[in-house]
Amino acid sequence: MFIGVTGYNHESSAALVDRNGVLVDFYREESLSRIKGDKSFPKMSIRKILCTNNLKVKDIERVAFYERPLSAFLHIVKEASMHMPKSLDLLTHQFRNFNRSSVSCYLDFAKFFKGLESKLIYSDHHLSHTLTALAYSDSKEDISSVVIDGFGDRSTASISQIVDPTEINELWECPYPVSLGLFYSSITDYLGFAINEGEYKVMGLASFGDSNSKSAKLVRGLMDWDSNSNKIISDMSYFDYHLSISKSYSSKLEELLGPARNPFVQLIPGNNDFQRCADIARGAQDLMIYLLGKIFTHAHKITHSRRFLFSGGVSMNSASIDSLAQLPFVDKIIIPPSPGDAGCAIGAAFYCYIKSSSYHHLKIEKPSLFPSQKEKRNDEFLTEQIISNEFSYLERDEDYAFLKAAELISEGKVIGTVLSRSETGPRALGNRSLICDGKNMNAVKNLNTVIKNRSSFRPTAPAMRYEIAEKYYKLRPEIYDCYKSMSATCKCLKDNVSSEFPTTHVDSTARIQIVEKNSYLYKLLSKLEPMGIEILANSSLNVSGDPTAFDLIDGLMVCLRTDLRYLLTDLGLLIRKT
Amino acid sequence: MKKINSELTIFFETAHAELASALEMLAVCKETDSPKQAFGYFMHAKDEYSHAKSFFNMLSLRGKSASIETARDFRFTPPSLITKGYISQKGFLIETMQLKDFIAFVYTNELLAKSSFEKILTLVGRSTEEGKRISGIMADELRHHGMAKKHFLIHYPALQPWQLMIYRTKETLNNKGRKIYDANLKFLDRLLTPLYRIMAFLAGTISKKLNLNEFKRKGKNLMNISTKSIL
Ligand SMILES: [Fe+2]
Ligand SMILES: [Fe+2]
Ligand SMILES: [Fe+2]
Numbered sequence A: 001m002f003i004g005v006t007g008y009n010h011e012s013s014a015a016l017v018d019r020n021g022v023l024v025d026f027y028r029e030e031s032l033s034r035i036k037g038d039k040s041f042p043k044m045s046i047r048k049i050l051c052t053n054n055l056k057v058k059d060i061e062r063v064a065f066y067e068r069p070l071s072a073f074l075h076i077v078k079e080a081s082m083h084m085p086k087s088l089d090l091l092t093h094q095f096r097n098f099n100r101s102s103v104s105c106y107l108d109f110a111k112f113f114k115g116l117e118s119k120l121i122y123s124d125h126h127l128s129h130t131l132t133a134l135a136y137s138d139s140k141e142d143i144s145s146v147v148i149d150g151f152g153d154r155s156t157a158s159i160s161q162i163v164d165p166t167e168i169n170e171l172w173e174c175p176y177p178v179s180l181g182l183f184y185s186s187i188t189d190y191l192g193f194a195i196n197e198g199e200y201k202v203m204g205l206a207s208f209g210d211s212n213s214k215s216a217k218l219v220r221g222l223m224d225w226d227s228n229s230n231k232i233i234s235d236m237s238y239f240d241y242h243l244s245i246s247k248s249y250s251s252k253l254e255e256l257l258g259p260a261r262n263p264f265v266q267l268i269p270g271n272n273d274f275q276r277c278a279d280i281a282r283g284a285q286d287l288m289i290y291l292l293g294k295i296f297t298h299a300h301k302i303t304h305s306r307r308f309l310f311s312g313g314v315s316m317n318s319a320s321i322d323s324l325a326q327l328p329f330v331d332k333i334i335i336p337p338s339p340g341d342a343g344c345a346i347g348a349a350f351y352c353y354i355k356s357s358s359y360h361h362l363k364i365e366k367p368s369l370f371p372s373q374k375e376k377r378n379d380e381f382l383t384e385q386i387i388s389n390e391f392s393y394l395e396r397d398e399d400y401a402f403l404k405a406a407e408l409i410s411e412g413k414v415i416g417t418v419l420s421r422s423e424t425g426p427r428a429l430g431n432r433s434l435i436c437d438g439k440n441m442n443a444v445k446n447l448n449t450v451i452k453n454r455s456s457f458r459p460t461a462p463a464m465r466y467e468i469a470e471k472y473y474k475l476r477p478e479i480y481d482c483y484k485s486m487s488a489t490c491k492c493l494k495d496n497v498s499s500e501f502p503t504t505h506v507d508s509t510a511r512i513q514i515v516e517k518n519s520y521l522y523k524l525l526s527k528l529e530p531m532g533i534e535i536l537a538n539s540s541l542n543v544s545g546d547p548t549a550f551d552l553i554d555g556l557m558v559c560l561r562t563d564l565r566y567l568l569t570d571l572g573l574l575i576r577k578t
Numbered sequence B: 001m002k003k004i005n006s007e008l009t010i011f012f013e014t015a016h017a018e019l020a021s022a023l024e025m026l027a028v029c030k031e032t033d034s035p036k037q038a039f040g041y042f043m044h045a046k047d048e049y050s051h052a053k054s055f056f057n058m059l060s061l062r063g064k065s066a067s068i069e070t071a072r073d074f075r076f077t078p079p080s081l082i083t084k085g086y087i088s089q090k091g092f093l094i095e096t097m098q099l100k101d102f103i104a105f106v107y108t109n110e111l112l113a114k115s116s117f118e119k120i121l122t123l124v125g126r127s128t129e130e131g132k133r134i135s136g137i138m139a140d141e142l143r144h145h146g147m148a149k150k151h152f153l154i155h156y157p158a159l160q161p162w163q164l165m166i167y168r169t170k171e172t173l174n175n176k177g178r179k180i181y182d183a184n185l186k187f188l189d190r191l192l193t194p195l196y197r198i199m200a201f202l203a204g205t206i207s208k209k210l211n212l213n214e215f216k217r218k219g220k221n222l223m224n225i226s227t228k229s230i231l
Helices: A029-033 A043-052 A069-081 A088-096 A102-112 A125-135 A180-190 A199-206 A214-220 A251-257 A274-303 A318-325 A341-355 A384-390 A398-410 A441-451 A466-472 A477-484 A520-531 A552-561 B002-031 B035-063 B068-073 B099-124 B129-155 B161-208
Strands: A002-006 A013-017 A023-028 A062-065 A120-122 A143-148 A155-164 A167-175 A223-226 A231-234 A307-311 A332-334 A391-395 A415-418 A433-437 A461-464 A490-492 A536-540 A566-569 A572-576
Touching (some): A002 A043, A002 A341, A013 A043, A029 A043, A043 A102, A069 B161, A088 B161, A102 A120, A120 A341, A125 A143, A125 A155, A125 A167, A125 A307, A125 A341, A155 A180, A155 A274, A167 A274, A199 A274, A199 A318, A214 A251, A318 A332, A332 A477, A398 A433, A398 A520, A398 A566, A433 A441, A433 A520, A461 A466, A461 A520, A552 A566, B002 B035, B002 B068, B002 B099, B035 B129, B099 B129
Parallel strands (some): A002 A062, A143 A307, A307 A332
Antiparallel strands (some): A002 A013, A013 A023, A415 A433, A461 A536
């Protein structure tokens, strides 16, 4: 058995791969600790992996950490040291927290899982991303990998050519501090949203902006592609992320674009500062799409490949994938369901496996979108009193529960789901979701604002079968797999009713989910379609600011903390007592 | 300016503390073997979540009128529950404590929490909407305290109320100790910061000369790089 682990810099997680190249289990630490974006050493995840799969430390052959800790540390220090004394705070912080950086992962293993530390090996950060993406690709040979994130352990973007899983040659890199990911995060920060979380909001906001506005053009000019040297160029004087611990943009950016936004002031369409913020977001999104196009074009030029793996935090920018699919040389783009750092644990676990004697030619099984083992723990027993005091059963039998849920949805109700295994990635695909009739304006509004308390400028995703999606949206076969994990948006067909759907964004796009056969949403839709409902609005089951619900208790808690009344679970359909 | 800063600090820190206690309760709820206890901790967690929400609302109301620089410092990011020490790096209390000690901990801390809310109550005014909300929270804490006490006595009937008093005194002292330790640490920190900065400057001067180019990967097979190297 092989374990892969991430942590310290971004969301931590742990994954388990067996000797046959099968991903057996995976947990994000935030799911278990309930601390969103938890980046501490993933002790709960590793413990859960060992416990759920009946494993002892001796059963683990190798453990891989997803990056080279000292390299990550030194690159940041080296860059900051070039800008003293301005960067002195950052340097002081780096040195003082040396023992809390990923350099201490060896010691943490020794402390929490005695014996595992001696089995520890290290992968490259971008290699871990690549291997994660490769696992989800049907073909494991002759494919190009594009990784773009904030910062890995030496570069911020890279292109490699995968000959086969044992030969992955890096051909191009973008050295720190120039970074497309950190640029987008800086704009996120400037717009008053939290880094690593608010990027989705910037993306949603961009749709309200005007590419020809002054603000958008100014942002658009902050970075460029130099076609002579094939490098991303950036005027670093607008950014402070490489010099400061608390601020990612510089005062020069504020001189250029006006004052940053106060994070506590709500951003509402129509309000005074809204348009300026939306235009800035538009500029950032335009620049993102432009540079991604350049990077992919270069990737094609140097690898001659027409098939691409795309991973790293930037690949979560679902609004830019549709334009990438239109590049003339693209046959296929694969984005793993968890393309950010949390997903790297999967790549790191596969790294152990491929480096071991168990690996035989291309024997890597494509994981499903729901990897964690079903909880062995008896939910029914533990939640017995919570349910009997606060809830009633509407239906216990699975088929009837689904039918009843379908009826409620057709009446405009919002339903929460806690079914079987939790999703691998950040998007809820039906097992930990809040769902309602995707064409019912009031229901969607209720889901969005009353229950989720989401900003009004963020769209909700519609979920449906492929045949239904074809009727309404311009789908691109190159990114078909991306639709399954909500990784790409698409345009509504011209003069089509879909532009009026409540799940359609102002720019006539939607982040659709094509529902996989044999999934719970598919089952639910099969009951709904005869009732005339073919599209569900689908959002993650959580209270705003919290991680997505992981187990039944989390789901029940969402009901008690919000106006959500119905919960479809493995135990049956529950209704909250009023 | 200073006033708004210290006010924001109070709501910011209290919201952290309440959220952390919600997570602690949720952790026990999932850890216990008794459905009855699970229910008790579940409802307790729900209360703490709602307390946290109230304090975040009070924070956000005041944050709107603060300068952007100040407001940015009070933006909540969940991992700071750990970096600020509201949740231990070692894990949740239930993972590191006996259940019995945990109950005693809850018993005493609910009372201590209640008394710290008195101060906030004075700040917002008793008769304001916020004041009423805080009074409500204080009533919750008193109820939690009562429950913990009952729970404790049911499970450990041999223990007398006076023994709980000892627990309480111990925890009060611990809390005071934590505060003094924290204050000392902050003082020490101020004292040492210039030293740290000088050290960072020296280390930075050396780092400038670092040549990281030899660790570049261009043209290399990433699968062939030593699995043991941390660089
Ligand atoms: Fe990354
Ligand atoms: Fe409380
Ligand atoms: Fe309490």
